[in-house]
Structure formats: structure tokens, C-alpha cells
Amino acid sequence: MGGSSSKQPSMPREGAASFHKLEEDITCSVCLSELTDPVSITCGHTFCRNCIVSYWATPQIWGYRCPECRKVCPRDQLIPVHRLKNLVTNVQLVVREEQAKKETPPCAIPLVYTDSRGQLQTDEAAVQSCFLSSDVSNCPVVLICMIGEKRRGKSFLLNYILRALSCQERDEPISLGGEDEPLSGFEWRAGTESITKGIWIWNKPFVLERNGEKMAVFVLDTEGSLDIESSRDISIKLSALSMILSSYLIFNVNSSLKTTELDYLEMYLYVAELAGKSFDLQYLQHLDILIRDWHDSLNCQRGDAQSYINRETENLRKASRYPFVLDTLRSPSVGCCLLPHPGKRLLGDSQGSLSDMDEDFKNHLGNYITDLVRGIWRHVKTDIHGEKVTCAQLEGKLKEFVGLLQKEQYSFASPLEMFFTFENRKNMSSVKREFLNHLDNLAPASSSPFKILGVTPSKMKGRTSEAAAHFLAVYEESIKGDDSQGRQLLMEEMESILREAEDKFNDEYSKRFKKCAIGIGCAIGGGVLSLAGGVVGAAVAGTVLAAEAVALVGSTTAAVITGAVGGTVTLGAIGTGVGAGVGAGVGGAIANRKTEAEQQTTEEGGDGSGTDSQQLVAPKK
Structure with missing residues (x-):
């Protein structure tokens, strides 16, 4: 893994054979592909939900048979197999990782880049492939940026860090490589033209282990966060992202901390505090x-180096210009390193080898x-609570953060403006x-059918509308x-x-209301009148739904009348004497409920569609 040039370890031959046998076991016998939304039928065989539904779409004379064992199975008994679904997902992930190891060596890939319009974009596929790999997703993460x-x-230095981390991963003495070994890794070259645009990440983490604990180390390279040719907006975004990503940040400057570097560092630190x-x-x-x-x-x-930092700290204290930088330089979490010039041989057509460096630079670089x-x-x-962040957790944070960066309407003229947006x-x-x-509290899942029937969809729509406005x-x-x-x-x-949430809730509530009405009708019909009562039950449901249909056009009184009369007359006609009694009872109960509701509404001076103000609770800020 990581920056090692050695061959990637692959799955043992016996394990690979068993693994591919497992792939066969999770294959649908209908579509001959990996199971998608797997469901089990009563004989025990498993298929993709869409495959078995399509297979049984045409009525069969002798019943619906299993495609494998030909046993007749009920069409409506499809049991989701959640564990198998998770297994399929994990198998697919491991297969992709194994293929990736064989197909591509470790390399630098763009994580954040500027498009043709100068807008920052993020590569979500890169984020997922780096941080959600099965062997590191639950590992604590270190990010060197x-x-x-x-x-x-910057890229030159990071490539030597890659070499050292590769040694550490293999549990070998730390080395910067052979004297004449060409430098590879992040793209670099001598000259004034920049190579890296945005933020790049070494796509294979270095997985280090100590005392039975593992962690994943990523290395990131940036360009544009301190670039006077880039817009201030892009600089702020890149610096904020660098700060959020890194746990070990290297601020690379030339010769000394000049005004330009101090200006940007002050902004970086302000951004870091707000974004954090x-x-x-x-x-x-x-x-x-x-x-x-x-x-x-x-x-x-x-x-x-410490003497230099102490002098800079004293100068800043006297100038009183950079409060964030001053506080930071006083912190024990800040270090300093002085590197001399690497030598003229590295400025030409050098391949970046150790043999092209001046001896003093090579020694200080190694140290x-x-x-x-x-x-x-x-x-x-x-x-912020001091808890370790895993790769998977960081991916979630990144997804949220980069989602904002990808919105074109967000242009940050200042760190504070960016903070307000967040x-x-x-x-x-x-x-x-x-x-x-x-919304869940308006109609809890534990509500009885009679309680649901006590609030018509039209009334519920009024309540949700008022809640949405609130x-x-x-x-x-x-809003800040x-x-x-x-x-x-x-x-x-x-x-x-x-509005989208409200419409979805109201649609589901309407279906729930009708289901309760049908359920009550069928319960009465099945329990009291047996076969004939099944028809009676349908009539009960029809009576309730008819009442609701009238209520939707605004006449609650008419709905009450429909429920009472329809329950007596219709059920009496279908269910004879017993049916008439059941119909009268149900119709009367509905009428009483609605009459009581209207009386209560009249006393309160409303129409019954409002929401109790005590039910609306402002969200915590």
C-alpha cells in the first residue's frame, strides 16, 4: 500500500478460490448477475426482487413456481434478506479493491480541482475510494497536508515523505531512497510553472500498526491556497479545506515569514477556527x-529554528497586527524547521535524486x-471533543463540506462570509x-386506527401547512x-x-387513513358475518371513504350524514338484519365522533384544522 513501489499483496490462492465460489452463491439464477435487493420465497431460494416479480408477472395455470426447484410458492410472500444484501455489497467492494490493486499502482489523484470556469469542484469518487476502502474505513486517520x-x-518534499512512510509501513528503517534513485510520486519539476492545481491526494494510504492498533496515513498536496494569481474566493476555500483535512499541516515558505505569508496565515487560522x-x-x-x-x-x-520563531513572535507582539498568528506561534502545537538551499544541481534537468543535493541540505532534509x-x-x-476520527467519519464530513463548495452561488469574499454560509x-x-x-408526532406509528380515522387527511393537511409556515x-x-x-x-x-416533506407526509397519511378504514371494515365483516360479512366489511370501508371524499370538498356535516345513512342503508341491503345492525352501529359511531369534533371546534371558535401552538417546537440552534 501507500507509496511503496513493491508489488501489492493479493489474496491467497485458496482464499481467492473460496471467494469466487461465494460470488457464485450470491448470483441470481434468473438474471445471472449479483443479487440486487435480494428476497427469499417460501421454498427458501433467493432472487432479485425485480427478477422474481417479472418472472411471476404472467399468470400460471398450476400456480407460481420457483425458477429453481419448481415448487409452487405464494406470489405475495417475498421476504427481504438484509444480511445477504449487505454481504453482496461487501463482496462487490472487495472485488473492486482486488481489481484496483492489480490494475493500477499507487498514484496521486485530484481530490479538489478548478474547472474551466475557475470554480472549485470535488471528485466524490476519489473521496469514497480513498476513505471508504474496507481495510481502512474504520481506522483512525492522519492527514499530512x-x-x-x-x-x-512542496511536491518535491512530499515525495520524500512518501518514501519514508513506505519504509515505516514495511517496518523497515526510515530511508529517503538510493542516492541515484529518480524522484517519483506527486508530479514535480524544476521551474516556475505550477503543476498541481487544487488539492491532490496519494490514493493509497499508508497503514501503520502499533500495539495491535492500526491507523491510515494520507498525504495531500495543494496549489492555489497561497497564489496571488488565484481569486481570493478560491484561496479561502482551498485553505479552509486544507485546514479541515489536515492533522499535520506544513506551511511552506521561502526564506522567511514575510508580510504576504503572514497575511495569508492570519486568514488561514481564522478560517480554520470558523470551519472547525x-x-x-x-x-x-x-x-x-x-x-x-x-x-x-x-x-x-x-x-x-526556535530562536527564529521567538524573534518573529516578539516582532508580532510589538506590531499588534496578526493576533491569530501571534497566538498560534506561542502554542506548543507549532514547530519550525530551517532548510538551506538544496544546491544548483537540482535547478536544471535533475530527476530529484539525493546525489543532486548539496550535502547539508540532504542531511537537514533527512532529519x-x-x-x-x-x-x-x-x-x-x-x-472538537478530542475523539479520534476514522476514515469513514471524515468522508462524511468531507461530503457535507464539498457539497457546499460545489454550489456556484456561494462565493466567499471573506472567511466570516464563508462561516455564515456553513x-x-x-x-x-x-x-x-x-x-x-x-410530523411524526402528529401521527405516531403507534396511533390506533380509530385515532387515525378521527383526523381526516384534509384536516391533517391544514395542520402540516401551518407547521411548515412556523x-x-x-x-x-x-439566518446569519x-x-x-x-x-x-x-x-x-x-x-x-x-414543502417536499409536507407533501410526502400528507400522501402517506392519506394512504394510512384509507388502510385503517378498510382494515376496520374487514375486521367487522370477517369476525361477525363470516363470508357474507366480508361484503359487509367492504361496505363499512366504503361508507367511511365516502364520508372522507365529501369532507375533502369542504362539507363535514355532509360527511357525517353520509356515514350514518350509508352505514345503515347500504349494509342493511347487503347484510340483512345483522348487516343493518353493524352498519347502523358503525355509521352512528362515525356520526357521533364528527358531531363531537364539530361541537368542540365551535366552542373554541375554529374549524378544527389548526394546530395547537404548543405542538410547534422551535428547533435548537
């Missing part, structure tokens, strides 16, 4: 300030990378969640920022979300 000005040797709060991730767990081309090659030791890799266990990604989106999700909970108003009050156009877009999106 480097930001800084373009063409200052929005996504519940610990920001800036560790920061290395890496000074390249240090002017004094004889004084590049750790003590010299820096060795210290970094040996201490990597201290830099596992954590959330908070507004978070509140939108919170309001939607509270609204759905409120929650929309709650969201409007929570002064952008009126952005506020309008957010309100329109929130209104659309609430």
Missing part, C-alpha cells in the same frame, strides 16, 4: 512552519522527515430534522449575514424542502 506559495518545492466549529473538527492540530532556502546553511538546527514520520502517531485526526446550511438541516420529528419563520430568524440575495435563495430552498 502542505500549503504555501506555488513552485517552492461548523463541522465539529479539531482545527490546526499541528503546524510546521517550514522555511526553505534559509540564508545561513551553518545554523539550521532545531535551536536555531526533518525522520522526525516527522517517527512521531506521526501523535497526530491522529480528532474532533452555519446557515447547518441550521437548514436542523430545521428540516425538527420539522420531520413534528418552521420556515424559525429558519428565517436564524447581511446578503439579502443570499437570504432570499436560502428561504426559497428551505421552503422547497419543507
Whole structure:
């Protein structure tokens, strides 16, 4: 795995044979493909749901037979096999991973990039393939990320980190490779033209193990987060993403911390704090300030680097210009390294080998990378509560974050504006969640059929409409920022979300109401009148539904009359004396319920379609 150039370990031959036998066992005998939405029929055989439904779509003289054993089985008894469905998914994932190992060696792939319009886009497939692989999804994650000005040797340095991590993964002494070994990994070359655009990730993590615990280490390269040629909007987005991703951040600068670097670093730190709060991730767990081309090659030791940071801290304290940078430089989570110039031989057509470096640069580079890799266990990604973040959990955070970055209407002129956007989106999700909970409370799953029949779909629609208006108003009050156009877009999106949820609930409630009516009718018919009563039960259901149909056009009184009269006359005609008694009883009960509801509504001065204000609870902010 990782950056190792050695052949990837593959599945043992015996295991592979058993595994492919398992693939055959999860194949549908109808479509001859892997089972999709598997269901079991009464004989015990399993098929894709669509396959067996299609197979039985044509009526058969001798009944519906199993495609395998030919046993007659009930058509309506399809039992979902959830464990088998999960097994199929896992098998597919392992097969894809095995194929990927054989087909492609480890390489750098784009995670975030700028498209032809200059907009940031994220590759969701890359995110999933890196962080949801079966062998690392539950592992704690470490992310080494480097930001800084373009063409200052970031990719060059990261490729040597890849070599060191590869040694660590193989449990070998840390090495930067052979003296004449060409440098490979992230694309790099000498010169002034940048190679990397956006954020790239080494697509195979280095899986390290210590004391029985595993962790996955990823390496990321960036370009554009500190680029005066890029828009400020893109710089803010890239820096925010780098901060959220990294647990070990390297800030790569040339010669010294100049005003440009301090300006950007101040912005990075502000962005990191705001973004970390929005996504519940610990920001800036560790920061290395890496000074390249240090002017004094004889004084590049750790003590010299600390003295340099102390001087910069004192200068910032006197200037009072960069409060975030000042507080950060005082933190024990910040380190500094001074690297001298690598030598003229690396500036031409060099392949980046160790033999082309000046000796002092090579020694300091080796010391820096060795210290970094040996201490990597201290830099596992954590959330704001100090809990370790797994690869799968990070993927979820990324999915949420990059979803915002992909929306073209979001252009951030400042870190605070970006923070407002994150908070507004978070509140939108919170309001939607509270609204759905409120809808569930209006008609809980435990409600009795008679309770359901006591609230017609038309009344329920009035209640949900009022609730949606209430929650929309709650969201409007929570919106942060002064952008009126952005506020309008957010309100329109929130209104659309609430309306969609409301329509779905009302549609399901209407079906539930009718099902309850039919169920009660069938229960009475089956329990009291046997075969003849089945017809009577259908009439009871029909009476209730007829009443509801009239209620939907606005006449509750007419519905009551229909229920009472229809229940007596219709059932009396079909079910003789007993049917008439049942019909009169059910029709009268419905009439009484509706009359009581109307009286209560009249006393309260309403029409019965409103929602008790105490039922509307504002979501927690």
C-alpha cells in the first residue's frame, strides 16, 4: 500500500478460490448477475426482487413456481434478506479493491480541482475510494497536508515523505531512497510553472500498526491556497479545506515569514477556527512552519529554528497586527524547521535524486522527515471533543463540506462570509430534522386506527401547512449575514424542502387513513358475518371513504350524514338484519365522533384544522 513501489499483496490462492465460489452463491439464477435487493420465497431460494416479480408477472395455470426447484410458492410472500444484501455489497467492494490493486499502482489523484470556469469542484469518487476502502474505513486517520506559495518545492518534499512512510509501513528503517534513485510520486519539476492545481491526494494510504492498533496515513498536496494569481474566493476555500483535512499541516515558505505569508496565515487560522466549529473538527492540530532556502546553511538546527520563531513572535507582539498568528506561534502545537538551499544541481534537468543535493541540505532534509514520520502517531485526526476520527467519519464530513463548495452561488469574499454560509446550511438541516420529528408526532406509528380515522387527511393537511409556515419563520430568524440575495435563495430552498416533506407526509397519511378504514371494515365483516360479512366489511370501508371524499370538498356535516345513512342503508341491503345492525352501529359511531369534533371546534371558535401552538417546537440552534 501507500507509496511503496513493491508489488501489492493479493489474496491467497485458496482464499481467492473460496471467494469466487461465494460470488457464485450470491448470483441470481434468473438474471445471472449479483443479487440486487435480494428476497427469499417460501421454498427458501433467493432472487432479485425485480427478477422474481417479472418472472411471476404472467399468470400460471398450476400456480407460481420457483425458477429453481419448481415448487409452487405464494406470489405475495417475498421476504427481504438484509444480511445477504449487505454481504453482496461487501463482496462487490472487495472485488473492486482486488481489481484496483492489480490494475493500477499507487498514484496521486485530484481530490479538489478548478474547472474551466475557475470554480472549485470535488471528485466524490476519489473521496469514497480513498476513505471508504474496507481495510481502512474504520481506522483512525492522519492527514499530512502542505500549503504555501506555488513552485517552492512542496511536491518535491512530499515525495520524500512518501518514501519514508513506505519504509515505516514495511517496518523497515526510515530511508529517503538510493542516492541515484529518480524522484517519483506527486508530479514535480524544476521551474516556475505550477503543476498541481487544487488539492491532490496519494490514493493509497499508508497503514501503520502499533500495539495491535492500526491507523491510515494520507498525504495531500495543494496549489492555489497561497497564489496571488488565484481569486481570493478560491484561496479561502482551498485553505479552509486544507485546514479541515489536515492533522499535520506544513506551511511552506521561502526564506522567511514575510508580510504576504503572514497575511495569508492570519486568514488561514481564522478560517480554520470558523470551519472547525461548523463541522465539529479539531482545527490546526499541528503546524510546521517550514522555511526553505534559509540564508545561513551553518545554523539550521532545531535551536536555531526556535530562536527564529521567538524573534518573529516578539516582532508580532510589538506590531499588534496578526493576533491569530501571534497566538498560534506561542502554542506548543507549532514547530519550525530551517532548510538551506538544496544546491544548483537540482535547478536544471535533475530527476530529484539525493546525489543532486548539496550535502547539508540532504542531511537537514533527512532529519526533518525522520522526525516527522517517527512521531506521526501523535497526530491522529480528532474532533472538537478530542475523539479520534476514522476514515469513514471524515468522508462524511468531507461530503457535507464539498457539497457546499460545489454550489456556484456561494462565493466567499471573506472567511466570516464563508462561516455564515456553513452555519446557515447547518441550521437548514436542523430545521428540516425538527420539522420531520413534528410530523411524526402528529401521527405516531403507534396511533390506533380509530385515532387515525378521527383526523381526516384534509384536516391533517391544514395542520402540516401551518407547521411548515412556523418552521420556515424559525429558519428565517436564524439566518446569519447581511446578503439579502443570499437570504432570499436560502428561504426559497428551505421552503422547497419543507414543502417536499409536507407533501410526502400528507400522501402517506392519506394512504394510512384509507388502510385503517378498510382494515376496520374487514375486521367487522370477517369476525361477525363470516363470508357474507366480508361484503359487509367492504361496505363499512366504503361508507367511511365516502364520508372522507365529501369532507375533502369542504362539507363535514355532509360527511357525517353520509356515514350514518350509508352505514345503515347500504349494509342493511347487503347484510340483512345483522348487516343493518353493524352498519347502523358503525355509521352512528362515525356520526357521533364528527358531531363531537364539530361541537368542540365551535366552542373554541375554529374549524378544527389548526394546530395547537404548543405542538410547534422551535428547533435548537
